[in-house]
Structure formats: structure tokens, C-alpha cells
Amino acid sequence: MEDRKLIYALERAKILEDLISSELEKRSIACHKGCPYCCYGVTLWITQAEALLISHYLNSLPLKKRKKLYKRLKDYVKAYREEARNFGLREERPVPKEKLDMETLGKVSALGLKDVPCPFLNTETLSCEIYPARPDMCRFTVYSDDKVCKQDWEDPLRFLWRDKILPFIEEIKERLSPKLNLQLMMLRSRYGDLDFYSLEETVAFITYRIKFDPVKKIFRC
Numbered sequence: 001m002e003d004r005k006l007i008y009a010l011e012r013a014k015i016l017e018d019l020i021s022s023e024l025e026k027r028s029i030a031c032h033k034g035c036p037y038c039c040y041g042v043t044l045w046i047t048q049a050e051a052l053l054i055s056h057y058l059n060s061l062p063l064k065k066r067k068k069l070y071k072r073l074k075d076y077v078k079a080y081r082e083e084a085r086n087f088g089l090r091e092e093r094p095v096p097k098e099k100l101d102m103e104t105l106g107k108v109s110a111l112g113l114k115d116v117p118c119p120f121l122n123t124e125t126l127s128c129e130i131y132p133a134r135p136d137m138c139r140f141t142v143y144s145d146d147k148v149c150k151q152d153w154e155d156p157l158r159f160l161w162r163d164k165i166l167p168f169i170e171e172i173k174e175r176l177s178p179k180l181n182l183q184l185m186m187l188r189s190r191y192g193d194l195d196f197y198s199l200e201e202t203v204a205f206i207t208y209r210i211k212f213d214p215v216k217k218i219f220r221c
């Protein structure tokens with residue numbers, strides 16, 4: 001069953017990647033390797049499908065790298081917990097996506113964790129260490145003007161994320177939604193035995209979903 005879940009997660013990610021890439025080919029997008037603004041101050045809440053993909057990818061990396069990323073994940077969690085407490089956010093366990101307190105999470109990201117890099121950001125090359133397995137939210141986070149992204153990171157209280165970047169992302173999501181829903185429905189019909197509510201409809205903080213096995217030195221979820 002675990003293997004089937006992973007294969008489902010891999011197929012699902014491919015559908016997302018293909019659809020988003022074909023949509024982005026038609027647009028002028030400023031995102032490029034070395035532009036890290038959306039990789040600072042992220043709060044990584046993910047589904048089980050995303051966790052399967054990420055841990056599978058992490059386990060394909062050399063041991064030295066896995067250990068390094070595990071250490072970064074621990075530092076990031078420490079920073080997150082501290083800031084989440086400051087903002088009154090305690091919940092880390094799975095919650096239905098629609099019940100996630102996006103407003104508080106946004107504040108934790110923009111104000112609390114502003115200078116904290118995502119644990120998967122390589123801060124020397126400014127590239128994503130898990131790019132092929134990055135979370136859904138990263139796949140969708142694109143914008144047409146990197147100067148705006150920089151300004152948003154420098155001063156979150158200008159609300160450029162809310163007023164400019166987010167509507168851009170929402171428009172892309174809306175455009176893709178009919179095709180995406182259809183393709184996901186067809187995919188799900190081939191995996192009828194899986195519990196899609198657990199796989200896709202609930203999110204939890206990344207370290208609730210992904211753990212490191214210190215004996216086998218692999219990530220588990």
C-alpha cells in the first residue's frame with residue numbers, strides 16, 4: 001500500500017508539473033535560479049502525498065547531504081516553533097486544508113521567519129535542493145517581476161504579496177483548475193483503494209509528516 005501511495009504521489013506531481021509548465025510557457029515569468037525571495041520565511045505545511053514525494057527524493061541523496069538537510073530541518077523547526085508561539089499558533093498536527101489559519105501563517109512567514117531560509121534552500125547557490133519534489137505551494141509560487149518579490153521580502157508590511165503576487169498565482173490556479181481537476185479525477189480512479197482524504201485533504205507541519213530515522217539514516221513519513 002505504501003508503494004502505491006508513493007506511485008500515486010509521483011504521478012500526481014508529474015501532472016502538476018506538466019500543467020504548470022505548459023501554462024507558464026505562455027507567460028512572462030521572472031522566476032529563475034538564484035532568486036530566493038519566496039524561499040525565505042516559508043511555513044512548510046504539506047499533505048501526505050507531498051511528504052511521500054519529498055522523503056522519497058531526500059532518500060535518493062547521498063548520506064552526507066541527507067544529514068546536512070536533516071540538521072537544517074531541525075534548525076528551521078526550532079525557529080518556526082519560536083515564532084509560531086509568538087503569534088499564538090500552536091497546531092502542527094493534520095488539519096483540513098480549509099481550516100488552516102492562513103492569516104496567522106502569513107504573519108509568521110512574513111514577519112517572524114522573514115530571515116529564515118527554507119531548510120531546502122541551498123543558501124550558497126540559491127537553488128532548491130529538492131526541486132523535482134518541491135511542495136505544491138512552491139510549484140505554484142511564480143511571479144512576473146522579481147523586483148516586486150524583493151520589495152515584498154524587504155518590507156512585508158507593504159503587502160505586495162497580498163495585493164500583487166497572490167492574485168497572480170490565484171489567476172493561474174483558476175485557469176488550470178478545470179484541466180487539473182479532470183486529470184486528478186482520472187488518476188484517482190486508478191487508485192480507488194487509497195484514502196485521498198488522508199493523502200491530500202489534510203495538511204500538517206513538515207516535521208509532523210517527515211521524520212529522520214537516526215539508525216537507518218533515511219527519512220520516513
Ligand code: SF4
Pocket residue numbers: 038039040042118119120121122127128129130131134135138
Ligand atoms: S522547497 Fe525549494 S522552492 Fe520551496 S521554498 Fe524551499 S527551497 Fe524554495
